[in-house]
Amino acid sequence: MVTENTKILTGWGRTNPGMSSKLELPMNSDWPAMLKALAGSGVVARGLGRSYNDAAQLSGGSFIDTTIWNHVLHFDPSTGLLKVEAGASLDQLMREFSEAGFFVPVTPGTRQVTIGGAIACDVHGKNHHQDGSFTDFVTSIDLATPNGVVTLTKQEHPLLFNATCGGMGLTGVILNATLRLIRIESTYMKVDTKRTNSLDEVLALMESEDDHYRYSVAWVDSLARGSSLGRAVLTQGDHAHLSDLGKSHLKAPLEFKPKTLFSAPDLFPSGILNSLTIKAFNEMWYRKSPKKEIGAIHHAASFFHPLDVVDNWNRIYGSKGFVQYQYVVPFGQEDVVKNSLELLSKNKAGSFLTVLKRFGKSNNGLISFPMKGWTLALDLPVGPATLPRLFDQLDEMVIEAGGRVYLAKDGRVSKYRLKAMYPQLEEFKRIVESVDPTRILRSDLSRRLGI
Ligand SMILES: Cc1cc2nc3c(=O)[nH]c(=O)nc-3n(C[C@H](O)[C@H](O)[C@H](O)COP(=O)(O)OP(=O)(O)OC[C@H]3O[C@@H](n4cnc5c(N)ncnc54)[C@H](O)[C@@H]3O)c2cc1C
Numbered sequence: 252m253v254t255e256n257t258k259i260l261t262g263w264g265r266t267n268p269g270m271s272s273k274l275e276l277p278m279n280s281d282w283p284a285m286l287k288a289l290a291g292s293g294v295v296a297r298g299l300g301r302s303y304n305d306a307a308q309l310s311g312g313s314f315i316d317t318t319i320w321n322h323v324l325h326f327d328p329s330t331g332l333l334k335v336e337a338g339a340s341l342d343q344l345m346r347e348f349s350e351a352g353f354f355v356p357v358t359p360g361t362r363q364v365t366i367g368g369a370i371a372c373d374v375h376g377k378n379h380h381q382d383g384s385f386t387d388f389v390t391s392i393d394l395a396t397p398n399g400v401v402t403l404t405k406q407e408h409p410l411l412f413n414a415t416c417g418g419m420g421l422t423g424v425i426l427n428a429t430l431r432l433i434r435i436e437s438t439y440m441k442v443d444t445k446r447t448n449s450l451d452e453v454l455a456l457m458e459s460e461d462d463h464y465r466y467s468v469a470w471v472d473s474l475a476r477g478s479s480l481g482r483a484v485l486t487q488g489d490h491a492h493l494s495d496l497g498k499s500h501l502k503a504p505l506e507f508k509p510k511t512l513f514s515a516p517d518l519f520p521s522g523i524l525n526s527l528t529i530k531a532f533n534e535m536w537y538r539k540s541p542k543k544e545i546g547a548i549h550h551a552a553s554f555f556h557p558l559d560v561v562d563n564w565n566r567i568y569g570s571k572g573f574v575q576y577q578y579v580v581p582f583g584q585e586d587v588v589k590n591s592l593e594l595l596s597k598n599k600a601g602s603f604l605t606v607l608k609r610f611g612k613s614n615n616g617l618i619s620f621p622m623k624g625w626t627l628a629l630d631l632p633v634g635p636a637t638l639p640r641l642f643d644q645l646d647e648m649v650i651e652a653g654g655r656v657y658l659a660k661d662g663r664v665s666k667y668r669l670k671a672m673y674p675q676l677e678e679f680k681r682i683v684e685s686v687d688p689t690r691i692l693r694s695d696l697s698r699r700l701g702i
Contacts, residue, residue, distance in 0.1 A: 262302045306658065308695050321338045354432060356385070356387075356433045396686045438505055440488045467485070521569030610625075646664060
């Protein structure tokens with residue numbers, strides 16, 4: 252039955268809509284009773300809905316809106332350890348803690364994500380090659396399960412901790428977590444930008460130079476062909492020290508008050524972003540970037556979250572939405588990056604934002620995405636009939652190379668292929684079954700993939 256609390260939900264990509272009932276529950280609920288009462292139709296936690304797919308929705312079931320739990324519980328400035336409720340966003344933490352000289356240790360390409368979402372997807376940033384992913388900085392999690400609330404650390408309940416970090420909300424509801432913030436002298440970044448003429452050039456630059464920088468990311472022109480295939484703009488940087496800043500920045504070196512410029516209206520027809528417009532955008536973006544710029548000072552908000560200046564920018568893709576395909580393959584498999592760009596280019600499947608990063612070593616998260624290697628993220632508008640076949644071809648290339656796709660982004664991989672990508676999937680399922688044998692916690696994603 253549709254009630255006023257029933258919502259049609261999608262992820263950020265606006266594909267695979269599903270109807271779920273919204274629940275706002277107090278943090279100190281009787282969790283075993285509450286979850287067992289929801290056993291029939293099932294329930295999933297939802298943060299800010301920035302996963303691209305069907306991970307934070309459950310058609311015919313309920314979702315717990317965690318964003319109402321957003322209080323800071325404790326902060327120790329001598330260690331940087333912060334205990335915070337799971338619905339607090341990274342945006343909120345940056346605004347609250349920057350003035351005191353602290354910053355989140357890992358941030359994805361948007362700061363509009365919750366702590367619960369960041370843990371459940373074990374999100375990564377531009378610093379994975381140096382620092383690892385979000386849960387590498389998490390020391391403790393309070394998790395509500397059908398058996399009660401349990402405090403997880405790497406020492407106590409390590410298996411459940413490792414299943415929860417990157418576990419897509421399937422082990423329980425994260426109520427709060429303790430994580431370590433990092434110290435900064437300023438909210439500015441010292442940034443080097445280099446434009447490369449080809450994929451080989453950008454791969455070589457990243458291999459030789461990334462270790463000198465905390466943050467690194469390359470934007471790749473997905474439609475360039477021939478000798479320009481994979482031409483890119485590489486941006487590498489570090490938090491700026493006070494000594495790096497000029498007079499104007501020194502007036503308020505720790506200020507973090509970014510504003511959005513406007514909100515995209517829900518008026519765009521699907522198809523505005525097509526191979527022609529994307530090609531034109533890519534050409535413009537490539538040409539407007541400096542060939543080489545060293546030591547430029549940028550604010551952290553524009554360095555980390557350039558897309559956040561436009562609210563609801565996902566509407567630009569129109570009502571059919573878009574798919575983000577992100578994979579990682581081990582070092583030594585550079586041909587996969589090359590071949591996948593060739594495949595896109597040949598099929599005239601333009602990706603609006605194509606991003607290449609280098610990952611460092613993986614952590615113990617059983618189905619956490621990052622592993623040592625190259626990660627490429629592609630944004631493709633839904634529409635062309637050739638797209639499903641193209642994704643299948645990419646899946647095969649990724650599996651062959653020993654890689655995987657990212658569950659926070661994927662909305663279409665098959666369960667059989669997923670098994671080949673995540674060797675610890677069966678162990679993950681065993682742990683989930685031990686805490687939630689009747690699978691009260693489930694999502695459209697978990698049903699689709701049989702996890
Ligand atoms: C513009 C943009 C850029 C992005 N860039 C990156 C990037 O660089 N790196 C990266 O790793 N990701 C990136 N992402 C993906 C995003 O960081 C993750 O999907 C993140 O998990 C979203 O957080 P959320 O609060 O919106 O979670 P939701 O989308 O609401 O939920 C995601 C998952 O977390 C679970 N979950 C949420 N809260 C809880 C809780 N309290 N307890 C248990 N489970 C919970 C949900 O059930 C679901 O499975 C990007 C997304 C966007 C839109």
